Amino acid sequence: MTFFRALKSHVILCGCLFLAAPIAGAQSLLKAYPLEGDVRTTYWTFLASQNPYRIPNSPTTMKGTMVVAPPGYGASMGLYSWTGNYSMTVKQAVNPAPTFRIHHVVFQLDATWDPATTFPFNGGPKLSFNDGNQQLAATLPMIVDGTRVVDNETGIPEMEGIDSFAYRGITWQWDLSAVAGGVNNVSIQMPFANHTSVVGARIDIASAFQEIGAPVTALQQWRQTHFQTMENAGAAADDADYDRDGLPNLVEYGLGTSPVAWAGARPAMEMEGGRLSLSFALPVSPSAELRYRVQATDVLTGWTTLATKFGTQPWVWNGSGSSRVVVTPSGGKSLVTVGDEVSGAPKRQMRLEITPQ
Structure with a gap:
C-alpha cells in the first residue's frame, strides 16, 4: 500500500509538545502596507x-x-x-x-x-x-x-x-x-x-480607509480554475477528495493531476532486489509553495524521512548512505524514484507527504 497525506499546515506534532525554533536574525514576515492619510x-x-x-x-x-x-x-x-x-x-x-x-x-x-x-x-x-x-x-x-x-x-x-x-x-x-x-x-x-x-x-x-489584500497564490488560482473558489474549504479544501480517487486535493495539486477527474499515473511502490522503492511523477516546475517528503517505516509509526524537496529546489537525501533519489524526465514531467535506505525488511512501507511550506 502507498500512503498519501495532504496537511493543511506544517507537520509539527510530537505528543503534547510544540516548540518553535529560535529565529534570531531572521527576516520578519511583518509588512509595511501602504496606508492612506495620517x-x-x-x-x-x-x-x-x-x-x-x-x-x-x-x-x-x-x-x-x-x-x-x-x-x-x-x-x-x-x-x-x-x-x-x-x-x-x-x-x-x-x-x-x-x-x-x-x-x-x-x-x-x-x-x-x-x-x-x-x-x-x-x-x-x-x-x-x-x-x-x-x-x-x-x-x-x-x-x-x-x-x-x-x-x-x-x-x-x-x-x-x-x-x-x-x-x-x-x-x-x-x-x-x-x-x-x-x-x-x-x-x-x-x-x-x-x-x-x-x-x-x-x-x-x-486616518483613511483603503482595503489591503494579499496577492493571489498559485494554489488559490488552481482552486479557482477547478472549483470556482479560492477558499480552502468544502470541495476545494486541501484534504478533500472531490473525484474520490484516493488523492486529496493538495496531493493532486502537488502531483500536477486533476482534482475533478480520476488520476491516471499514481505513485506506486515496488520491490527489487529486496529493496522497496516509491515512484511518482511531478511537474517539471513544481509549486514553490509546497514541500515534498518521502518517508518509510516498519510499523506505521515513527516515520523516517528519506528525501525532501522544497518547491523547485533539488531533492535532498535525508537517509543513510548514498542518495537513492533518481529523477528522470518523462513525458513533460519528472519521474521521481526514491529507494529505501534498508533492504530485506518484510514489513516495510513508504509514503509521499505533500504539505505547504
Missing part, C-alpha cells in the same frame, strides 16, 4: 525572554503597548505557553494628541502554531476603541501572506522527529470609518492556544 505604527520583532516588557522596536514617537496574559510568557523563541491557552493585547492611540480620527486599523502577527489546533484560536482578534469593550471581530477576511521555513535547531530530544517549523505572516484589518463620533485609540486582544509561538506583531492605524 499613519501611526508600532511593531515588535524581538519578543524573547530578553525583552520581558515587550518594548517595541519601532520609532520612539510611537506609543503602542503590548501585554501578555498568563500563562503566556517571553521564551527563547518569542511569546509562548507550555501549559495552557493565553492571549496578548496591543494598544495604539493617536499620539501625542488626537489630531486625526482612526478609520483604518491593521494588525499583523509573525507566528507558528500546532496544526492540531484551530487557527485563529477562539475566533481570532477582537478590537475595542476609545477605552471601551466593543470586542469587534475583523471586518475583512484574514490575510495569510508569507511563509518562512525554519530548521529545527532546538536540540531538545523530544523534538528530534520534527525537521522544521513554518512561520506565517497573518494580517487582520478593521474599517472604523463609520463609527459615530470618531475613534481616538484602539485595543486589540488576540487569543492563542498553547504551543503557539509569536515572534513578531505590528499594529497600524490610519
Whole structure:
C-alpha cells in the first residue's frame, strides 16, 4: 500500500509538545502596507525572554503597548505557553494628541502554531476603541501572506522527529470609518492556544480607509480554475477528495493531476532486489509553495524521512548512505524514484507527504 497525506499546515506534532525554533536574525514576515492619510505604527520583532516588557522596536514617537496574559510568557523563541491557552493585547492611540480620527486599523502577527489546533484560536482578534469593550471581530477576511521555513535547531530530544517549523505572516484589518463620533485609540486582544509561538506583531492605524489584500497564490488560482473558489474549504479544501480517487486535493495539486477527474499515473511502490522503492511523477516546475517528503517505516509509526524537496529546489537525501533519489524526465514531467535506505525488511512501507511550506 502507498500512503498519501495532504496537511493543511506544517507537520509539527510530537505528543503534547510544540516548540518553535529560535529565529534570531531572521527576516520578519511583518509588512509595511501602504496606508492612506495620517499613519501611526508600532511593531515588535524581538519578543524573547530578553525583552520581558515587550518594548517595541519601532520609532520612539510611537506609543503602542503590548501585554501578555498568563500563562503566556517571553521564551527563547518569542511569546509562548507550555501549559495552557493565553492571549496578548496591543494598544495604539493617536499620539501625542488626537489630531486625526482612526478609520483604518491593521494588525499583523509573525507566528507558528500546532496544526492540531484551530487557527485563529477562539475566533481570532477582537478590537475595542476609545477605552471601551466593543470586542469587534475583523471586518475583512484574514490575510495569510508569507511563509518562512525554519530548521529545527532546538536540540531538545523530544523534538528530534520534527525537521522544521513554518512561520506565517497573518494580517487582520478593521474599517472604523463609520463609527459615530470618531475613534481616538484602539485595543486589540488576540487569543492563542498553547504551543503557539509569536515572534513578531505590528499594529497600524490610519486616518483613511483603503482595503489591503494579499496577492493571489498559485494554489488559490488552481482552486479557482477547478472549483470556482479560492477558499480552502468544502470541495476545494486541501484534504478533500472531490473525484474520490484516493488523492486529496493538495496531493493532486502537488502531483500536477486533476482534482475533478480520476488520476491516471499514481505513485506506486515496488520491490527489487529486496529493496522497496516509491515512484511518482511531478511537474517539471513544481509549486514553490509546497514541500515534498518521502518517508518509510516498519510499523506505521515513527516515520523516517528519506528525501525532501522544497518547491523547485533539488531533492535532498535525508537517509543513510548514498542518495537513492533518481529523477528522470518523462513525458513533460519528472519521474521521481526514491529507494529505501534498508533492504530485506518484510514489513516495510513508504509514503509521499505533500504539505505547504
